[in-house]
Amino acid sequence: MFGYVVRRLLAAIPIALGVSMVCFALVYLAPGDPVQTLLPPDADAETVERLKRLYGLDRPLPIQYLEWLWRVMQGDFGKSIATGRPVLDEILRSLGNTVLLATLSVLIAFSVAFILGTIAGRRTGTWLDRIVTGIAVLGVSIPNYWLGIVLVIIFSVELMVLPASGMAGDTFDPTSWEHIQHVVLPVFTLSMIPVGIIARTTRSAVAEVMNQEFVVTLRANGLPEWRVLRHALKNALPPVLAVMGLQFGTLMGGSILVETVFSWPGSGFMLSKAILNRDVPVLQGTILVLAMIFVTVNLTVDLFQSSLDPRIRRG
Amino acid sequence: MTEPLAEVSNLSVDFVTRESSVRAVNDVNFTMLPGEVMCMLGESGSGKSVTMRALMRLLPPKRSVISGGIRIAGQDVQAMDATALRRMRGSTVSMIFQEPMTAFDPVVRVGDQIAEVVSVHRGVSHAAGRQRALDLFELVRIPSAQRRLDAYPHELSGGLRQRAMIALALSCEPKLLLADEPTTALDATVQIQVLILLRRLQQEMGMSVIFVTHDLGVAAEIADRVAVMYAGRVVETGPVRDLMRRPLHPYTAGLLASTVHDQPRDQDLETIPGTPPDMRHLPPGCAFAPRCPRAGTDCITTVPPPVTPAPGRIVRCLRVEAELV
Numbered sequence: 001m002f003g004y005v006v007r008r009l010l011a012a013i014p015i016a017l018g019v020s021m022v023c024f025a026l027v028y029l030a031p032g033d034p035v036q037t038l039l040p041p042d043a044d045a046e047t048v049e050r051l052k053r054l055y056g057l058d059r060p061l062p063i064q065y066l067e068w069l070w071r072v073m074q075g076d077f078g079k080s081i082a083t084g085r086p087v088l089d090e091i092l093r094s095l096g097n098t099v100l101l102a103t104l105s106v107l108i109a110f111s112v113a114f115i116l117g118t119i120a121g122r123r124t125g126t127w128l129d130r131i132v133t134g135i136a137v138l139g140v141s142i143p144n145y146w147l148g149i150v151l152v153i154i155f156s157v158e159l160m161v162l163p164a165s166g167m168a169g170d171t172f173d174p175t176s177w178e179h180i181q182h183v184v185l186p187v188f189t190l191s192m193i194p195v196g197i198i199a200r201t202t203r204s205a206v207a208e209v210m211n212q213e214f215v216v217t218l219r220a221n222g223l224p225e226w227r228v229l230r231h232a233l234k235n236a237l238p239p240v241l242a243v244m245g246l247q248f249g250t251l252m253g254g255s256i257l258v259e260t261v262f263s264w265p266g267s268g269f270m271l272s273k274a275i276l277n278r279d280v281p282v283l284q285g286t287i288l289v290l291a292m293i294f295v296t297v298n299l300t301v302d303l304f305q306s307s308l309d310p311r312i313r314r315g
Numbered sequence: 316m317t318e319p320l321a322e323v324s325n326l327s328v329d330f331v332t333r334e335s336s337v338r339a340v341n342d343v344n345f346t347m348l349p350g351e352v353m354c355m356l357g358e359s360g361s362g363k364s365v366t367m368r369a370l371m372r373l374l375p376p377k378r379s380v381i382s383g384g385i386r387i388a389g390q391d392v393q394a395m396d397a398t399a400l401r402r403m404r405g406s407t408v409s410m411i412f413q414e415p416m417t418a419f420d421p422v423v424r425v426g427d428q429i430a431e432v433v434s435v436h437r438g439v440s441h442a443a444g445r446q447r448a449l450d451l452f453e454l455v456r457i458p459s460a461q462r463r464l465d466a467y468p469h470e471l472s473g474g475l476r477q478r479a480m481i482a483l484a485l486s487c488e489p490k491l492l493l494a495d496e497p498t499t500a501l502d503a504t505v506q507i508q509v510l511i512l513l514r515r516l517q518q519e520m521g522m523s524v525i526f527v528t529h530d531l532g533v534a535a536e537i538a539d540r541v542a543v544m545y546a547g548r549v550v551e552t553g554p555v556r557d558l559m560r561r562p563l564h565p566y567t568a569g570l571l572a573s574t575v576h577d578q579p580r581d582q583d584l585e586t587i588p589g590t591p592p593d594m595r596h597l598p599p600g601c602a603f604a605p606r607c608p609r610a611g612t613d614c615i616t617t618v619p620p621p622v623t624p625a626p627g628r629i630v631r632c633l634r635v636e637a638e639l640v
Contacts (some may be wrong), residue, residue: 212415220373220412221432221483222405230419310467311424 004306004313012299019291020072024065055081068284077285082277087285090270093171095289098259098266101171102251104187109194110244116195117202117240118233124207134198139196145257148189152261155185165263179269186262190255196245201243207235238305238312245301249294318389320523321347321370321491325382328362328369337586337594339365341547342383344621347491347523354534354555355527356570357544358591363527364404364413366544367493367535368527371404388490400463406436406487413496415476419468425479426452429486436487451482455512474505485516492517498533510536531574533557540627543567546602553628563630565607601633609634 035051052058056067071078077087113136120132156164167182174180209215209232218228256268263269267286274282306312329342340362347353348418355363366373372392385392390405397404407585410419420428429451430444439447440629445464452460455478470478478498484492494513498506517524534541535555542552543566551564562568570589589606598604604614611633619631 170449213412213414215418216368216373217410217412218420219420220371220404220410221435222401222403223432223435227431227435231423235420252506311421311469 001307001313005303006297008302009170012295015295016292019295020069020288021065023287023291024068025061027286028061034295072285072288078281080274080279080282082274082282083281087281088283091267091285091289094265094267095286096312097167097264098252098268100183101186101190101264101266102248104183105190105251106219106244106248108187109198109247112191113195113198114202114240117199118206118229118236120199120203121206121236122210124203128292129203132203136196136199136203138211139192139194139199140194141196144189144192144255145261147192148185148186148258148261151185151189165261167264186258186264189262191249194244194251197247198240198243202236202240205239206232209235234308238309241301241305242310243296249297252293252297317348319346319566320349320388321345321367322384322386323370324384326366326369326381326385328365328374329382330378331380334340335595336380338597339547339594340369343547343549345542345545345549345552347525347630349490350521351540352463352517352524352526352538353542354538354542355525355542355544356529356531356534358529358635360591360594361544362547363529363544364495365484367410367495367525367527370493371401372410373404402436405432405489407489407490408491408493408496409484409487411477411484411497414500415473415480416468416500418480419476421468424465424467425471425483426466429479429483433486444504447486448482451486452479453477453622454485454516455482457482473501477505477509478503481509481513481516485520488520488522490522492522494524494526496527496529498530499528510634513537531559531570544572546594546597548602548631549629550603550632551628551630553625557625557628563601563624563628563635564632566611566632567601569606601631622631 005245035048035055035057039051040049049058056064059067064221068078077091079085080087080090083090116135120129123129126214129214143247150193151163155162162184163178163182168176172179172183212235215228218231222232256272258264259266259268260272267290270282271286273279274286302312323343323345326340326343327338328402330337330339333612343362343366345353355366357363365374369379370385370387370392372381374381374629380395387403390399390403392403394399419425426448427441429448432443433439433444433447434441437444448464449460452463457463457475457478463471463479465473470481471479477500481497497513498509501509510533513524513526517537524537526533528534536553540552541555541558543548543558543564544550545566551558551562551567553563558567559571562571565588569585572585573586573587587606592598592602592605598615598618600613601607601610601619604610607614614633615631619633621629621631622635623629624635
């Protein structure tokens with residue numbers, strides 16, 4: 001097991017480096033020039049040159065990359081071109097808000113979907129299975145920004161029981177009732193797609209395991225049905241965890257549309273602003289941090305999977 | 316006369332789908348005395364495994380219909396509720412499966428799987444179950460038993476896995492052991508070891524064993540009595556020696572003639588012509604009639620009733636009656 005952990009950690013390093021290069025390069029592949037955005041259209045060539053030198057944009061790309069990487073490793077992501085504030089501060093604040101939404105959404109989605117999927121997977125072909133499959137299809141197919149708007153109309157405009165937007169403060173305070181109320185609608189909206197995907201994955205994983213020969217052996221040995229199910233779920237869990245990790249990563253990117261609908265100051269909201277402003281340092285920093293989180297989450301899922309299924313460790 | 320341990324009377328099993336229904340086991344009767352070893356012999360699809368699974372009611376309840384009587388250790392298996400069924404499975408009756416790789420939960424250590432069964436049936440702690448598992452591993456001669464308890468199924472060789480499977484089946488000292496082709500998936504040398512082990516354990520523990528196989532050699536080695544199945548019916552049953560020496564049913568005779576043992580060299584083996592029947596479209600009379608060298612017109616129309624030409628022997632063949640009586 002220890003050897004497997006070390007192998008996986010070492011394998012993550014080149015992935016992280018590759019991701020950082022892609023992040024850095026992506027911004028230069030996109031059309032538009034940050035300096036042009038900052039300056040008035042009639043700025044003279046000398047001013048443009050000065051600004052470029054100021055941000056280090058006049059040097060060769062590989063040098064820029066290495067310098068950027070060196071600074072990033074020390075925690076210095078530079079200053080936002082739009083606001084002039086340190087990028088790290090902006091990332092941490094908005095990312096914290098997104099982590100809150102993503103974590104809650106995935107946890108809720110997992111709890112609901114795992115139960116639904118298990119019920120359906122044990123009774124494939126019954127009406128229960130059809131209902132669960134229906135819920136799963138709905139969850140995946142309803143556009144979540146549309147669902148967000150509908151929920152706002154129902155609960156904020158008509159019933160007036162939940163707030164429509166914002167988060168009532170700069171940082172989340174779990175003891176504040178008002179803060180909790182602000183979380184409800186965005187979390188519900190964001191959890192719909194993961195519910196659908198996780199429920200479907202669980203359903204097929206459980207159905208497959210329940211058809212395996214060892215389930216007959218467990219019954220032939222007189223184990224009560226809940227123990228049989230416990231064995232089956234332990235076998236079905238690894239693929240479900242993998243999907244859950246991917247969903248968490250996707251939500252971490254922050255749904256730009258959903259965060260916009262709820263004016264939620266998260267990373268998606270910030271990314272969309274940074275793109276509009278051609279705010280290169282913010283873009284690079286945010287994408288890099290998000291990618292690292294994605295890599296870390298997947299690594300965690302891998303390690304968790306291998307602790308559940310010993311056969312993975314040999315691979 | 317001793318009380319029979321298991322009595323199966325007029326057992327039939329139908330597999331039902333929305334379109335059709337197939338009778339996989341047809342009017343099977345047998346009794347097992349305590350300590351008796353019976354071999355169920357037959358080709359693939361003749362209903363041997365289905366009969367075994369029906370005895371423990373392991374067939375999927377929605378897709379199968381079991382009719383007839385099954386009594387094991389004085390209890391009516393057909394009438395059991397879920398709790399009684401659970402208590403019987405794994406303790407009074409247990410089963411060894413053909414493929415030990417797929418029969419174990421792949422993500423749980425084998426020692427813990429045995430310990431779980433022991434603790435469920437005996438109400439002891441998991442640690443006590445592990446201790447029992449260790450004793451069992453030594454009983455079935457698994458080398459470095461202590462270490463192997465912590466092995467996952469994929470870490471054991473085929474032979475060791477089957478030994479662990481036997482340990483699991485014996486964990487609660489069953490009165491009746493159902494061994495469903497336990498050696499078929501193993502290498503020839505390992506097959507013999509496992510067979511010798513099973514025979515020794517049967518003698519030491521005095522349990523009854525129903526041994527399903529398609530290997531006549533295995534049957535001769537281990538059984539007191541043989542039941543030959545063809546197309547869902549027991550076509551012949553009798554003491555192993557009598558049956559081997561003088562098979563009465565043409566199918567049994569054909570099986571014996573097609574084995575490698577005691578045959579003259581440099582001669583092609585005799586085979587039974589034709590193929591086993593399609594269970595969905597059985598012939599109206601004797602199912603073996605289309606392949607039978609002695610079949611007459613009556614065989615094609617009449618299902619042969621069971622006859623007892625000699626004490627302890629029962630045959631379902633119209634030709635036998637005419638010869639022996």
